[in-house]
Amino acid sequence: MTLGRLKAWSIYAALAVIALSAADPGMARAETADAAHGEYLVRAAGCISCHTQKDGKGAFLAGGRAIESPYGNFYSSNITPDPETGIGAWSDEDFVHALRHGESPDGTTYYPAFPFASYSAMRRQDMLDIKAYLFTAAPVRQENRDHELRFPFSWRFSIYPWRWLFFSSGEAEPAPALSAVEQRGRYLVDVLGHCAECHTPRNMVGGLKRAQPLAGTRYGPGGTVPNITPDTETGIGDWSVGDFVFFFQSGLKPDGDDVQGEMRDVIEDGLRHLSKEDLQAIAAYLKSVPAIRHAVRPAKRRAVSSEYDEW
Amino acid sequence: MFRLSGLTLALLLAGAVGITSLSPPVAAADDAANVIKYRKQVMVANAAHITNIFSVLKGETSYGGHIAANAQAISNSAAMILDSFPQGSGSGDTAALPSIWQDWAKFEGAANALKTAADELAAAAGSGDMAAVGAAAGGGGKACGGCHEPFRKKK
Numbered sequence: 001m002t003l004g005r006l007k008a009w010s011i012y013a014a015l016a017v018i019a020l021s022a023a024d025p026g027m028a029r030a031e032t033a034d035a036a037h038g039e040y041l042v043r044a045a046g047c048i049s050c051h052t053q054k055d056g057k058g059a060f061l062a063g064g065r066a067i068e069s070p071y072g073n074f075y076s077s078n079i080t081p082d083p084e085t086g087i088g089a090w091s092d093e094d095f096v097h098a099l100r101h102g103e104s105p106d107g108t109t110y111y112p113a114f115p116f117a118s119y120s121a122m123r124r125q126d127m128l129d130i131k132a133y134l135f136t137a138a139p140v141r142q143e144n145r146d147h148e149l150r151f152p153f154s155w156r157f158s159i160y161p162w163r164w165l166f167f168s169s170g171e172a173e174p175a176p177a178l179s180a181v182e183q184r185g186r187y188l189v190d191v192l193g194h195c196a197e198c199h200t201p202r203n204m205v206g207g208l209k210r211a212q213p214l215a216g217t218r219y220g221p222g223g224t225v226p227n228i229t230p231d232t233e234t235g236i237g238d239w240s241v242g243d244f245v246f247f248f249q250s251g252l253k254p255d256g257d258d259v260q261g262e263m264r265d266v267i268e269d270g271l272r273h274l275s276k277e278d279l280q281a282i283a284a285y286l287k288s289v290p291a292i293r294h295a296v297r298p299a300k301r302r303a304v305s306s307e308y309d310e311w
Numbered sequence: 312m313f314r315l316s317g318l319t320l321a322l323l324l325a326g327a328v329g330i331t332s333l334s335p336p337v338a339a340a341d342d343a344a345n346v347i348k349y350r351k352q353v354m355v356a357n358a359a360h361i362t363n364i365f366s367v368l369k370g371e372t373s374y375g376g377h378i379a380a381n382a383q384a385i386s387n388s389a390a391m392i393l394d395s396f397p398q399g400s401g402s403g404d405t406a407a408l409p410s411i412w413q414d415w416a417k418f419e420g421a422a423n424a425l426k427t428a429a430d431e432l433a434a435a436a437g438s439g440d441m442a443a444v445g446a447a448a449g450g451g452g453k454a455c456g457g458c459h460e461p462f463r464k465k466k
Contacts, residue, residue, distance in 0.1 A: 039314075223465050231314065242371065246369060246370075248366070250449040250450075250452035251452040252361060252365070252452040253453075254362065254365075256357065256361040257358060260456060260459055260463075263394065264460065268453075
């Protein structure tokens with residue numbers, strides 16, 4: 001096949017995809033959503049641990065939790081169905097747009113601390129199920145707290161270069177080389193669980209370093225985030241599937257130590273509620289990704305942008 | 312029953328080593344570096360008991376009959392943990408935070424919570440109900456964090 005023919009063929013394929021999506025019967029008739037499935041997805045997507053304050057200090061899903069980063073502190077938003085301070089007035093399309101494109105209903109772009117770069121690839125039905133569950137939560141009247149960011153990140157327009165360089169929206173391409181279990185794991189890790197958002201180091205403008213996926217960073221939220229690639233020396237290549245499942249259920253690592261920091265809450269509010277099959281799928285996928293040698297050492301003190309030495 | 316007997320035992324142990332409920336043991340004559348080495352080995356031993364319990368729960372080995380003994384050893388370590396953090400052992404090759412001695416009551420509470428969780432695990436193992444054992448083991452993981460989260464330097 002010549003290059004020209006290949007190109008023509010891919011255009012036909014793209015047209016076919018557009019035609020198919022336009023004909024998607026789900027779009028035409030009224031959509032239904034499954035709040036019970038949504039609750040499961042909310043656990044898998046880690047919504048609770050960012051959108052609820054630590055140690056029971058704030059109301060469920062009402063936001064206000066600080067997410068520390070070298071760019072400053074982000075404060076999560078109220079995602080309870082309160083119509084004024086939460087998302088109670090949002091339509092299905094507003095919600096899907098926020099997750100798919102990272103923009104609020106009034107068109108304001110979100111900071112990528114909200115992991116829409118990962119959620120963008122979520123299936124539409126899953127987004128609607130999540131919304132259905134969130135709307136069953138108790139509405140809480142709580143104004144969102146402004147982020148406390150360093151210049152130039154404090155300037156919201158600074159997100160646009162990031163969006164142009166690092167963000168592409170839309171559901172994920174299938175990865176035919178992976179088994180069905182690994183595909184499920186990939187969806188749980190890359191899309192719902194958005195593991196890369198914390199476990200992949202970032203460059204100086206906040207883009208994920210594509211050469212080091214999941215290789216860990218010392219500048220994650222709250223500090224050091226480990227390398228979770230299958231490298232046997234600097235990663236977790238020696239973990240068995242059973243080790244992963246046990247870790248996700250109990251918070252205890254194969255060496256008998258327990259996990260701390262943000263991951264503790266990710267497990268407590270999220271992962272430990274998932275089915276054993278899904279936890280095994282996460283393990284299968286994490287064992288299939290490239291092993292990257294990258295030793296993560298803790299930073300001596302809280303990083304400020306001028307000391308950020310990973311870029 | 313178990314909770315009650317665990318509490319009684321903890322009180323007896325506390326009484327036996329002469330600690331009051333709200334203050335850490337006074338500095339022993341031992342060199343702080345040796346005390347730090349000692350208590351690290353208490354933790355290493357606990358990690359070994361935990362990984363062997365997990366080995367059974369993961370299906371890697373079939374020593375279900377050992378779970379209760381391993382859990383009992385972890386339960387016994389609670390008193391050793393409290394003993395081996397005397398005043399003046401906060402500096403050197405240690406990840407212990409000064410808050411241990413500033414908020415001893417909380418530290419002691421967390422150590423006792425470890426004891427309770429380990430006692431529950433031992434009781435579950437004695438009953439032979441593996442689902443209960445699995446649930447109790449998860450609770451045990453949380454108990455570790457009861458001290459590590461507030462009182463240990465982040466790795």
